[in-house]
Amino acid sequence: MSDKVLLNNAKSFDDFDDEFELLEVIDEEVTAEVKPLPAESDSCISSLWLEQKNRLEIPLVLLDSKLIIRWRNDAFRAFRETEGLEYNGRPFHALFSSFADPVYRENLIATLKNPESGYGWKDRVVGRGQEHRQFVADINILPLEYKEKAPEWYLAVITDVTEHQKSIIKANFESILKASLLKDEDTGNHIKRVNAYSQTIASELKGKYQWTYFVDNPDDTMLVDDDFIENIGLLAAFHDVGKIGTPESILLKNGELNDDEWAVMKEHPANGALILDSHPVPMAKRIARSHHERWDGTGYPYSLEGDDPKWGIPLSARIVAIADVYDALRTRRPYKEPFSEEKTCNIIISDAGSHFDPGLVEVFKGLKEEFNRIFLSLSDD
Ligand SMILES: [Fe+2]
Ligand SMILES: [Fe+2]
Structure with a gap:
């Protein structure tokens, strides 16, 4: 596929997971006619630029009238850039891969050239x-600065709202999680x-x-990274959130479930996936939906x-399956006494491949002590 075709087909960030690839593609379009950066001594440069330029904490990028990147500050480099990438002299859509979408980009350019949009x-x-x-x-x-009634330069101000966004989402979904725990026998510590x-x-x-996952596109897998680790550390907790839709007579039944009751119980993964459908991290839904699937x-x-x-x-669901069963085996449940650490580990190990x-069980074997430490430090007693 030629670079041009790739560019025209670009629809979203996921098409350009590799920044180097993105930059190679957009280089096709560079029409850099370099003009000197505005100097501080230049009397016609806007006071906004002079004022913002030396602020260290906000990522800033200066674009010329052709929307070519001409300067960016250290905060932008720290926020966005990977070592070895050069942004100066590239078109503005190198900034973020969602800009690579031609429709989005045209709309953006039209807006920036439109006096009615200011x-x-x-x-x-x-x-x-x-x-x-x-x-x-x-x-x-x-x-x-304006020249002949059109802007001579543009300043892009970037505000990282990642943590703010995460905290809002976390608070919303934690309320649902707490509601589900009100009726389940599982404890907050579980x-x-x-x-x-x-x-x-x-x-x-x-x-x-050998360990890969994907966000949206199964053809676009990546290695386990810090996002995956952080997400699973928050989202594994949601595995049974679907039990909010399971009758208490089944959830808390003292004794074996009959076939009909089992059929109802087995609806909780699908219910969980439904509840978590709007969660922005697909892992949430996948854990809820697939934590009772088995390798075989x-x-x-x-x-x-x-x-x-x-x-x-x-x-994520294969990992949570081990974590959930380990904990269930080690704790008292309405239908069983707690198992010892040794017996629990033996069961997990003997169920490898089934x-x-x-x-993952091989990995678990090396983590038995850490599992035990977690179990003891977050005990229900
Ligand atoms: Fe479950
Ligand atoms: Fe559980």
Whole structure:
């Protein structure tokens, strides 16, 4: 595929997961006619530029009238850039890969050239920055000096709202989680422990080529990274959120469930996926939907099998399956006494390749002490 075709086909960030690839593509379009940067001594440069330029904490980018990147500050480099990438002299759409979408880009250019819009533009974008971590940012492009009634320069002011966004989403979904715990027999510490075990396993997989996941596109897998580790440490807790839709007579039944009751119980992964459908991190829904799938395809609700990115069990759910079962075995349940650490580990290990991903069980074997430490430090007593 030629670079041009690639550019024209670009629809979203995921088409350009690799920044180097993105920059190579947009280089095709560079028409850099370099003019000197505005000097501080230049009396016609806007006071806004002079005032903003030396602010260290806000990522800033200066664009010329042709929307070519001419300067960016250290805060932008720290926020966005990967070592080895050069932005100066490239078109503005190198800034964020969502700008690579031709329709989006044309709209942006038209707005910036339109006096009725005040030659300004703002939007929220999602992308990946330092160490490939996902970010959410507000971009505000302001016109600077005018020449012949059109802006001579533009200043892009970038506000990183990633943490703010995360805290709002976390608060919303935690309320649902708390509501679900009101009726389940699971304790608050069970879900904290499942988060911690899952994060421990994920940390062990970081950067190793045999462990991959994807965000939106199963053909676009990536290695376990800090986003994955952080997300699973928060989202494993949601595995049983679908039990909010399961009758208490079934959830709290003292004794074996009959076939009909089991059928109702087995609806909770699908219910969880429904509840988490609007969660911005797809991992949330995948954990809820697939934590009862089994490696050999005998689990529920969809009898998924193995680790194929398209048809298999998502990595996050395979991890949470081990974490959840480990904790259930070690704790008292209405139908069983707690098992010892040794017996619990033996069950997990003997179920490698049937219930659990055998590769993950190998990883678990090296983490038994850490699992025990988590279990004891977040005990229910
Ligand atoms: Fe469950
Ligand atoms: Fe659980």
